[in-house]
Amino acid sequence: MSLALQDPVSALAGVGEKRQAALRDLGIFTIEDLLTYYPFRYQDLGERMPSETLDGEKVTFKGIVSTPAVVRRFGKKSQTVLGLLIDRENIRVTFFNQPWVAKNIEVGQEVAVYGTYNASRAALSAIKLVPATTNALDPIYPTTKSVRAKTIADLVEQAWGLMRGQMPNLVPAELRKKYRLLDKNQQVEWCHFPSDKAEAKAGRRSAAFEEFFIFQMRLQLIKQADQSFGGQALAYDNQAVQAFIDQLPYQLTNAQDRVVGEILADQKTAQHMNRLLQGDVGSGKTVVAAIAMYATVTAGCQAAMMAPTEILAQQHAKSLAKLFASAGLDLRVELLTSGLKAGQRRQILADLESGEIDIVVGTHALVQDDVYFHHLGLAVIDEQHRFGVKQRSKLREGGMNPDILAMTATPIPRTLSITAYGEMEVSIIDELPAGRKQIITSQMPNRQFDQALALLQAELAKGAQAYVVTPLIEESETLDVRNVTEVYQNLQAALPSYTVGLLHGRLPKEDKDTLMQGFKDNQVQVLVATTVVEVGVDVPNASIMLILDADRFGLAQLHQLRGRVGRGDRQSYTVLVADPKTDYGKERLKALVDTTDGFELAQKDLELRGAGDILGTKQSGMPEFQVGDPVKDLTMLTIAQQEALTLVREPGWDEEVDNRALVAYLSQTMAQFRHFD
Structure with a gap:
């Protein structure tokens, strides 16, 4: 029987329509897919x-x-x-x-x-x-209810008997020699049919490197394609930009100064900018973005800023307008959201197309089909993880291909930076503004809630404001957590001298906006809320946050919540009220108490949860790797990234004989490769 690697798996004996559909659910379409569907562990026989x-x-x-x-x-x-x-x-x-x-x-x-x-x-x-011919190690494959592990093992054995020795090498010979990697055929054989643990380990090591290397090659090709669009060399007014920086009410930190330099250098070149700006909560990303937007305007172009929520978009529009006005600049900043009245929206769209608007801030409303810019030079995307590649590419349509500056306050550990954001240049603000005090974080069991409440009352007595965060809106029979309505009612009774507000996702938008404005104006002193306060609420007078049933939140989410306090001059506090019942829950809260460094917490979160728990999920943006573990194998992942970058920079690399199989494989699979979707 003569078969090719790209033949459908149905060409094998025993694979009918039903089994073919079941294998398809595992990502196995072709015989090559089957032979590279490796075991995830082995039974020692x-x-x-x-x-x-x-x-x-x-x-x-x-x-x-x-x-x-x-x-x-x-x-x-x-x-x-x-x-x-x-x-x-x-x-x-x-x-x-x-x-x-x-x-x-x-x-x-x-x-x-x-x-x-x-x-x-x-x-x-x-x-x-155990048959006499069985290896000492029995491979165990990932399965579904429709496909047994033994079925996969039998099919792999059948396919390998027909295709032995025909697997093309995707990792160049020079790299295989440099890192002592196996030939592809030996790699496949030792992964599926190891005679001992040493062979299994060597096979999986080579397979993991190949997986990381192929992934990084795809990222580098995406980056090249992105840059081949041709960016815009913005001839911004350097003196005007420097004068604006000098007019700011505070001096930039060294980290802010560094990343401003990186962004402005990108904007000056004709190469398209695709940069990710990372910075912990309160590190001053928005002012950096404001400088980049002002530079764009001085070059005769427009700038747009996309935010994930209307509250955050409104906040950005107000703060930007105030910042430019305080520097004596006559810039027109407008807000474009789905909540606008039809007449207002038509006028803003017309002024945007004619070029009368310098900077527009909005939500996904910015990437609707009826939105046209006069000349968009820069698109700033806040909270990068909330937007997909389709939204970003929408901003590039029309031939303008604006520079992209994506921002995130979710600290990204190196593992994620290399994988989920590998096709972007990365700038990091790794210091807080001068005078910003560290938030003091503590944990208390539920029985000590009265002590937490006493600390909150002490802060209110000093004129400060407070958040109280709880996980659920309504009472749950399955989870022993206090709901937000009950907490709100109890606090109203406990704090009769203060106004307590209730904020949750089910409130009508108008009520949310009114309540948030009241909290900002100190008409509401205590805000009882669900996680809607996680992003975009900026009240410098708020100095304390109680997070109830804190063990029900993820580590990154807890850090985001904590970042809502400590935004002013007051010493601020976060109290985690919880009785964690698992080691994971205890470790999570301990990590939050021990450090306020978001990058350290992000790495800790990745280690605690394990790569298997977050790979492939839309929230994390992490790609799914079958063999390699990007957390445990970070060194290998980093090397694969460096080698992929080195290879694509070599002139004519894609015409080298040794790279033919790699080029052919990338050509076949790039169309299916989805990044950020």
Whole structure:
């Protein structure tokens, strides 16, 4: 039977329409997909003596069948019992619900049986008979309800028997030699059919590097394609930009100064800018973006800023207008959201197209089909993880291809930076503005809630304001957490001298806006809220936050919430009220108490959760790797990134004979490669 790697898996014996559909759910479409669908672990089927085996351990015993196999039936269930003589010791072997075993063995026959050993009873609870040809390590594959691991193993064995030696090398020979990686055919064989743990380890090591390398090659090609659009060399007025910086009410930190330089340098070149600006909550990303937008306007272009929520868009529009006005600049800043009245929206769209608006701030309303710019030079995207590539590419349509500055206050550990944001240049603001005090964080059990409330009252007495955050809106029968309405009512009773507000996602937009404005104006002193305050609420007078049932929140979310306080001159506090019941919950809260460094917390979060828990999820933006673990294998991931970057920078790399298979593979798969979607 003559097959090719790109033939559908249905070309194999035993794969009908139903099984083909089930394999498709696992991402297996072709024979090559099947052969690179590697096991995620191995069962050790190596033979041992009973005297070498611990109680409860899985093991393979090899011996002579000493008694006939007897089948005992209990309704639909059965037990098949036999004796196995191993070097003068007789072991009782029991197969559950496998009556056919009795027909396949007879007294005096040598057999190998894999199962769980009960040392006190000298008995083996058998899982399966082990054929004489079986490797010492049995591969275990990721499966679904529709496909058994044994089915995949049998198909892999069939495919490898037909395709052995035909796998093309995707990692160039020079890199395989440099990092002691296996030839692709040996890699596939040792991953699926290892004779020992050393072979399995070597096979998976080579497969992991290949996986990381291919991924990084795709990112580099995306970056090249992005830059091939041709950016705009903005001839901004350097003196005017410097004068604006000098007019700011505060001096830029060294980190802000550094990233401003990186962004302005990008804007000056004709190469398209695609830069990610990372900075912890309160580090001053918005003023950096304001400088870049003003530079764009001095070059005769427009700037746009996209925010994930209307509250945040409104806040940005007001703060930008105020910042430019305080510097004596006559810039027109407008807000474009879905909440505008039809007449207002028509006027803003007309003025945007004619060029009368310098800077527009909005939500997804900015990327609707009826929005046209006169000359868009820069698009700033706040909270980058909330926008997909489609929204970003929408801003590039019309041939203007504006520079992109994406911002995130969600600190990204190096692992994510290399994977999820690998096609972007990265700038980091890694220091807080001068005079900003560290937030003091503590944890209290629920029984000490009165102490937390006393601390909150002490802050209110000083004229400060407070947040109280809770996970749920309504009472839950399954989760023992206090709901926001109950907390609101209790605090109203406990704090009669103060105005307490209630904010949650189900409130009408007008009510939310009114309440938030009242909180900003100190007409509301205590804001009881769900996580809607996580992003975009900026009240410098708020100095304390109580987070109830804090163990119900993720680490990154807790850090974001904490960032709502500490935005003014007051010493600020966050109190985590919780009784975590799991080690993970305890570790999470301890990490938050121990440090306010968002980047350190992000790495800790990744380590605590494990890559398997977040890979492929839209929230994280992490790509899914089958073999490599980007957290544990960070060094390998970094090397793969460096080598991919080095290769694509070599003139004519894609015409080299040694790279033909790699180029062909990338050409075939780039169309299916989705980044940020």
